Amino acid sequence: MLEIRNLKKSFGDHEVLKGLSLNIPSGKITVIIGGSGTGKSVLLKHIIGLIEPDEGQILLDGESLYEMTSETLKKQRMRFGMLFQDAALFDSMTVYENIAFPLIEHTDWSEAEVTRVVKHKLEQIRLPGIEEKFPSELSGGMRKRVGLARATALEPEIVLYDEPTTGLDPVTSKAIDDLIVQTQNNLKNATSIIISHDIPSTLRIANQVAMLHDGRIVEVGSPKDILHSKNPIVREFLDPVIDQIGVA
Amino acid sequence: MIKIVNLIESWVVSFVLELGGFVTMLKDGVFALTKTPVRWKLIFKQLEFIGVNSSLIIILTGYFTGAVLALQAGKAFRLFNAEGATGSLVVISLLRELSPVLTSLMLAARCGSAMAAEIGTMRVTQQIDALQVMSVDPVSYLITPRIVASFIMAPLLSIVFSVVGTFGGFSVAVGVLNVNNAIYWDKIQQYVDMEDLWNGLAKALVFGLIIAVVGCRKGYTTSGGAEGVGRATTQAVVIASVSILVADYFLTAFMF
Numbered sequence: 001m002l003e004i005r006n007l008k009k010s011f012g013d014h015e016v017l018k019g020l021s022l023n024i025p026s027g028k029i030t031v032i033i034g035g036s037g038t039g040k041s042v043l044l045k046h047i048i049g050l051i052e053p054d055e056g057q058i059l060l061d062g063e064s065l066y067e068m069t070s071e072t073l074k075k076q077r078m079r080f081g082m083l084f085q086d087a088a089l090f091d092s093m094t095v096y097e098n099i100a101f102p103l104i105e106h107t108d109w110s111e112a113e114v115t116r117v118v119k120h121k122l123e124q125i126r127l128p129g130i131e132e133k134f135p136s137e138l139s140g141g142m143r144k145r146v147g148l149a150r151a152t153a154l155e156p157e158i159v160l161y162d163e164p165t166t167g168l169d170p171v172t173s174k175a176i177d178d179l180i181v182q183t184q185n186n187l188k189n190a191t192s193i194i195i196s197h198d199i200p201s202t203l204r205i206a207n208q209v210a211m212l213h214d215g216r217i218v219e220v221g222s223p224k225d226i227l228h229s230k231n232p233i234v235r236e237f238l239d240p241v242i243d244q245i246g247v248a
Numbered sequence: 249m250i251k252i253v254n255l256i257e258s259w260v261v262s263f264v265l266e267l268g269g270f271v272t273m274l275k276d277g278v279f280a281l282t283k284t285p286v287r288w289k290l291i292f293k294q295l296e297f298i299g300v301n302s303s304l305i306i307i308l309t310g311y312f313t314g315a316v317l318a319l320q321a322g323k324a325f326r327l328f329n330a331e332g333a334t335g336s337l338v339v340i341s342l343l344r345e346l347s348p349v350l351t352s353l354m355l356a357a358r359c360g361s362a363m364a365a366e367i368g369t370m371r372v373t374q375q376i377d378a379l380q381v382m383s384v385d386p387v388s389y390l391i392t393p394r395i396v397a398s399f400i401m402a403p404l405l406s407i408v409f410s411v412v413g414t415f416g417g418f419s420v421a422v423g424v425l426n427v428n429n430a431i432y433w434d435k436i437q438q439y440v441d442m443e444d445l446w447n448g449l450a451k452a453l454v455f456g457l458i459i460a461v462v463g464c465r466k467g468y469t470t471s472g473g474a475e476g477v478g479r480a481t482t483q484a485v486v487i488a489s490v491s492i493l494v495a496d497y498f499l500t501a502f503m504f
């Protein structure tokens with residue numbers, strides 16, 4: 001269980017998070033939706049401890065992330081995996097080295113074992129045989145999938161995804177959605193936190209949806225609740241998409 | 249008038265802050281060596297990048313610096329019929345001053361800029377965040393190897409510069425100015441002592457640190473996309489070069 005309590009964060013005099021609270025249940029997929037520049041990525045960076053808030057708390061199993069020593073925080077981070085918005089693959093390393101990186105850093109596995117896991121991961125993301133390619137040789141969708149393989153290589157309990165499908169074609173988006181659900185099922189009782197603009201995908205895979213607007217969470221509920229929400233902010237965000245694709 | 253005072257004040261403040269940032273980076277980078285594991289593989293990679301790949305440029309500049317020194321000095325000494333001393337002047341100038349300074353300026357342009365560009369690109373494409381998320385300390389992974397390698401390689405390359413420069417001076421003195429071969433070396437032995445060498449090496453050590461710390465910090469604090477990386481790279485070269493020349497003055501005043 002991850003509890004976000006009254007999180008406040010400003011950059012200069014630009015207040016991005018204005019007292020944001022949200023509970024993220026274990027073993028579920030939580031999707032956070034909201035417009036561009038509303039602070040979704042900033043929120044994710046708080047959750048993984050890359051940014052400290054001006055005020056507020058994030059409790060991981062009841063323990064505050066920001067009161068941990070840096071050693072404890074480092075250990076706790078091992079429970080997390082994160083897919084960055086642009087994958088953030090190491091561009092000086094091959095695909096193999098990227099996926100093997102967390103394994104080499106944090107396990108004492110033999111080279112053969114590492115190779116086996118990397119190969120398995122590449123099969124999971126349906127990109128077998130690209131071990132020796134560099135990130136610059138891959139398409140955006142392929143990079144995201146490799147990023148996903150790297151983020152989940154150590155089988156973390158909590159996986160964060162920053163806009164995993166934004167900017168991808170519908171087929172690749174669907175493939176990534178499937179991969180997220182599959183990862184969720186593979187990693188026992190994993191918790192997934194996904195940031196998304198992609199309404200159809202959100203409704204497809206979420207257990208819980210939260211809408212971020214103006215620095216706060218303005219609505220939380222199941223996909224159904226959100227779909228039928230009367231909150232004008234939620235409606236404004238959803239209706240254009242729903243009209244377009246006719247979900248409801 | 250008040251405006252000018254304010255302007256100067258803000259300059260001084262930002263200068264002190266910047267300086268503090270460099271000192272912190274140096275401290276963190278060195279401190280990471282005390283925490284296991286030391287990343288030897290990365291250190292060797294940087295040693296290779298800084299050392300091996302810079303040697304051609306150092307050999308070229310070293311040779312021609314020695315040659316031009318001999319040409320200038322030889323012509324001047326000829327007025328007093330003292331061309332024989334050309335060798336010692338070339339070697340002393342190289343050891344004490346020109347090898348450490350020119351080597352370091354070359355390294356700042358070639359390696360300091362690359363450090364800022366590489367680390368800066370990693371910063372703006374969130375690769376540094378990715379390291380942190382994977383519980384890998386970016387300082388010990390990116391900064392420490394560069395500081396260590398630069399600290400080792402600047403003096404070594406400075407020695408290469410001196411040796412090649414001595415032969416550059418020799419070829420001009422003997423080949424162009426008709427100085428006697430034996431006298432060239434004789435005068436060097438007579439006038440050059442080990443202190444010249446040590447002083448030059450001490451300078452190179454300091455300059456090596458400056459190059460790495462400035463390059464790393466400029467890269468590490470990059471913001472603003474590709475444009476920011478360009479800015480960081482330029483600043484790394486300019487700040488390192490100026491700092492090397494300023495530090496050179498104070499080191500010279502202090503040591504000799």
Ligand SMILES: Nc1ncnc2c1ncn2[C@@H]1O[C@H](COP(=O)(O)OP(=O)(O)O)[C@@H](O)[C@H]1O
Pocket residue numbers: 011016035036037038039040041042043
């Ligand atoms: N490190 C930072 N420094 C200054 N401003 C930032 C920083 N990170 C994010 N911001 C600002 O915070 C706001 C929210 O950014 P972000 O979380 O990336 O939005 P999004 O919801 O699209 O992911 C933006 O206005 C952005 O400019």
Ligand SMILES: [Mg+2]
Pocket residue numbers: 040041042085162
């Ligand atoms: Mg974002």
